[in-house]
């Protein structure tokens with residue numbers, strides 16, 4: 209998208225109209241304080257060539273560039289966290305993913321950590337990034353309504369009726385794209401430790417990203433509604449509420465899953 213450099217000469221109404229036009233064109237993120245007109249940038253002067261070093265005798269050995277194994281670092285940091293607060297701290301200190309630089313907030317969890325039911329979503333969207341809490345946008349409102357229908361909510365201190373909510377990645381992927389397999393792999397050790405520390409009775413992976421992180425599977429349409437296990441605990445994959453907003457016909461299946469969760473909770477008390 210080419211910026212004209214005219215923005216500074218606009219009055220408030222013109223600037224607002226221009227901003228709305230950019231949004232209409234699909235602009236979702238401002239990546240710098242001020243627009244850069246790259247058509248006007250002068251090309252960089254060519255770098256002064258460096259005289260080649262004299263060739264060593266015999267074949268040149270390939271130099272190993274040390275690379276950090278960020279998944280191993282995540283595993284180590286996650287394992288060392290002895291409480292939810294320590295885990296949140298370890299995750300915030302973790303620099304493996306560039307998602308951290310692009311996001312406004314670190315989004316760890318919401319609800320009651322003593323809840324019997326733990327929900328795992330995908331990653332923060334724009335509203336979650338603004339508020340620093342998972343599932344506070346339209347998908348979150350639907351999620352709250354769905355679980356309220358079986359008597360569960362995130363605000364109650366009563367663990368029996370409570371919900372605890374987190375995501376696979378704690379930072380908003382730019383433009384709400386899906387987290388990449390590398391990003392999922394980096395944050396999965398933290399997610400597994402999160403589940404161990406919260407110790408819920410039931411885990412609900414919502415959508416394909418949670419399914420990939422927790423079960424290394426794809427295909428939520430096929431797998432939803434079938435009980436499986438995560439870390440030895442019962443887990444019921446469900447459609448993601450964002451999918452249900454786009455495909456309201458699938459709320460029928462979601463309702464069946466909610467009744468299944470209710471029955472499992474009753475059977476386990």
Ligand code: URA
Pocket residue numbers: 329330331332333336341342343344345347348375450
């Ligand atoms: N979608 C998610 O998966 N998680 C959120 O926190 C918000 C939307």
